[in-house]
Amino acid sequence: MQAMLRNLLHLVWLETKIFVREPLGVVGSVAVPVLLFLVVGRIAIGGAGARAVQEAAPGDVAFLRTDLPVFVAILITLSAVLSLVTIIAIYREGGILKRLRATPVRPPTILLAHVLVKLLFTAVTLGLMVLAGRRFYPVGVDAPLAAFTVALVLSTWSLLSIGFVIASVVPTARFAQPLGALLLYPMIPLSGLFTPIDTLPPALETVARFLPLTYAVSLLRGIWSGNPWSAHLGDVAVLGLVFVVATGVASRVFRWE
Amino acid sequence: MNPDHVIEVDAIRKAYGPTVAADDVSFTVRRGEIFGLIGPNGAGKTTTMECIEGLRAPDAGRIQVLGLDPVRDRWALQLRIGVQLQEAQLQKRIKVWEAVAFWRSLYPTAVAGGRLLRQLGLHDKRDAWFMTLSGGQKQRLFIALALVNDPEVVFLDELTTGLDPQARRAIWDLVRGIRDRGKTVFLTTHLMEEAERLCDRVAILDHGRIIDMDRPAALVERHCPQRTVVVATEFPDAADRFEAVPSATAVRSEGDRHTIDGRGDDLITDVIHTISEHRMPVSEFRTVLPTLEDVFLTLTGRSIRA
Numbered sequence: 013m014q015a016m017l018r019n020l021l022h023l024v025w026l027e028t029k030i031f032v033r034e035p036l037g038v039v040g041s042v043a044v045p046v047l048l049f050l051v052v053g054r055i056a057i058g059g060a061g062a063r064a065v066q067e068a069a070p071g072d073v074a075f076l077r078t079d080l081p082v083f084v085a086i087l088i089t090l091s092a093v094l095s096l097v098t099i100i101a102i103y104r105e106g107g108i109l110k111r112l113r114a115t116p117v118r119p120p121t122i123l124l125a126h127v128l129v130k131l132l133f134t135a136v137t138l139g140l141m142v143l144a145g146r147r148f149y150p151v152g153v154d155a156p157l158a159a160f161t162v163a164l165v166l167s168t169w170s171l172l173s174i175g176f177v178i179a180s181v182v183p184t185a186r187f188a189q190p191l192g193a194l195l196l197y198p199m200i201p202l203s204g205l206f207t208p209i210d211t212l213p214p215a216l217e218t219v220a221r222f223l224p225l226t227y228a229v230s231l232l233r234g235i236w237s238g239n240p241w242s243a244h245l246g247d248v249a250v251l252g253l254v255f256v257v258a259t260g261v262a263s264r265v266f267r268w269e
Numbered sequence: 270m271n272p273d274h275v276i277e278v279d280a281i282r283k284a285y286g287p288t289v290a291a292d293d294v295s296f297t298v299r300r301g302e303i304f305g306l307i308g309p310n311g312a313g314k315t316t317t318m319e320c321i322e323g324l325r326a327p328d329a330g331r332i333q334v335l336g337l338d339p340v341r342d343r344w345a346l347q348l349r350i351g352v353q354l355q356e357a358q359l360q361k362r363i364k365v366w367e368a369v370a371f372w373r374s375l376y377p378t379a380v381a382g383g384r385l386l387r388q389l390g391l392h393d394k395r396d397a398w399f400m401t402l403s404g405g406q407k408q409r410l411f412i413a414l415a416l417v418n419d420p421e422v423v424f425l426d427e428l429t430t431g432l433d434p435q436a437r438r439a440i441w442d443l444v445r446g447i448r449d450r451g452k453t454v455f456l457t458t459h460l461m462e463e464a465e466r467l468c469d470r471v472a473i474l475d476h477g478r479i480i481d482m483d484r485p486a487a488l489v490e491r492h493c494p495q496r497t498v499v500v501a502t503e504f505p506d507a508a509d510r511f512e513a514v515p516s517a518t519a520v521r522s523e524g525d526r527h528t529i530d531g532r533g534d535d536l537i538t539d540v541i542h543t544i545s546e547h548r549m550p551v552s553e554f555r556t557v558l559p560t561l562e563d564v565f566l567t568l569t570g571r572s573i574r575a
Contacts, residue, residue, distance in 0.1 A: 018374065019374065019375060022371055022374050023371070026363070026367060026371055027360075029367070030360050030361075030362045030363055033362040033398075034361075034362060103360075106357075106358035107354060107356055107357035107358050108357070108358055108359060108360060110324070110354060110357060111354055111357040111358070111359065113324065114322060114324060114347070114352040114354060115347060115352075115372065115375050116344060116347045116348060116375050116376065117375055
């Protein structure tokens with residue numbers, strides 16, 4: 013058990029260093045969400061700078077205060093999942109997973125290390141976003157950041173388990189990125205992020221109710237606007253269920269080579 | 270289990286759907302030898318090796334490595350063996366020293382990392398990313414990782430495939446060094462020259478079955494006893510004289526060059542005797558010995574390169 017923990021921490025540290033050396037990896041999962049946050053925010057307040065916030069329409073301020081942070085948080089989560097799918101596919105195709113299996117490392121340790129690296133970068137990106145928000149949008153947001161971080165990490169943890177299922181079905185590393193994006197990003201418009209799901213056509217609403225992202229959006233938005241956790245037990249339960257089911261499926265269909 | 274037997278494979282079988290990769294494969298590897306599983310690509314070498322390493326479970330049959338069952342006692346066995354896999358890669362941007370340090374941390378006892386890298390000639394590459402290494406350097410790193418826990422048995426799968434001849438020779442020296450330090454080496458190769466130069470004993474695998482097993486020289490002796498001597502001489506009646514050599518079975522002459530086929534080691538002695546008896550002026554003398562490639566051709570009717 014102690015050896016497992018030591019191996020896990022060593023592997024997390026190693027994979028973190030390797031991820032940072034990959035230029036596109038850091039750009040995609042850290043820089044893009046933060047830049048998007050800044051650019052979209054600028055457009056929303058008319059490009060007139062921070063002073064314009066006071067004169068901006070109340071709707072725009074609401075967008076800045078809740079929708080934009082939640083939107084970016086979701087992007088952080090999805091890019092973490094996409095990055096995991098890609099890395100696992102590359103590691104499988106290159107025989108790296110197989111090579112690691114021919115050592116005393118327990119297979120779950122290898123996968124858990126990747127999950128922890130993704131969560132670490134999720135937290136880092138969120139931190140940068142909060143700093144950027146403080147600097148550029150003095151709109152007086154008073155969100156419970158600690159709770160929001162927990163909610164984001166929980167949502168990411170849950171969605172990463174779906175990443176393992178996707179990583180199991182992608183045939184080659186070349187398809188991992190596009191196929192992952194094709195499966196993940198269409199969830200955004202249906203997740204209630206831009207339009208409340210009860211205003212969607214009934215068929216789409218049904219689809220939305222089955223998307224795990226819908227519950228992540230609901231949880232993140234609620235926690236960001238100051239709701240207590242007790243108001244979101246349903247969301248947490250669904251995300252937990254998604255984790256359990258996806259992990260169960262992945263452990264059956266996951267391919268190491 | 271005989272304490273001198275490091276690996277015992279008894280009638281294993283492994284199929285992937287309708288494809289039988291290993292069929293009734295049995296052999297024993299002794300302590301301190303280099304044992305080669307040889308045969309063409311797709312013969313079932315890697316499947317057999319991966320069953321022995323505990324990476325795959327055979328459908329039938331029994332395997333013991335150091336007295337352990339590779340599947341049931343997988344974790345105990347992993348500590349005592351070292352493995353190099355065919356076509357494995359590491360993370361593109363992992364540094365050489367990081368890979369060695371991580372692998373060392375996985376085992377309760379490990380050899381000194383710096384000395385290992387010096388031994389394998391990788392010390393000045395210790396800060397290089399894996400993706401920047403040459404093919405030979407990558408293979409040497411994989412050998413280093415296979416040796417990190419000071420294993421009793423080392424498994425090497427198609428170790429020199431894709432390397433240039435010079436890098437290949439350097440790797441052969443390393444493998445001999447591993448054996449000379451008292452370890453047992455189990456390797457697969459489709460290169461017959463490699464098997465002949467490196468292995469103490471080989472088993473020839475074809476279509477998932479072992480077709481023969483022995484020291485390379487003994488296999489050649491058994492299946493390809495023919496010898497050939499090539500002589501170039503201006504001596505006028507050379508062809509007739511060589512025809513008269515008792516152990517010669519056929520003589521082909523092209524100008525001054527005569528190719529004499531025969532059986533057994535007597536042929537060479539007999540030809541030398543004929544040359545000296547007639548005081549022939551010889552400008553070229555060459556013996557051609559059959560190789561494991563000829564053994565494979567004799568046993569299967571196919572060239573191993575096909």
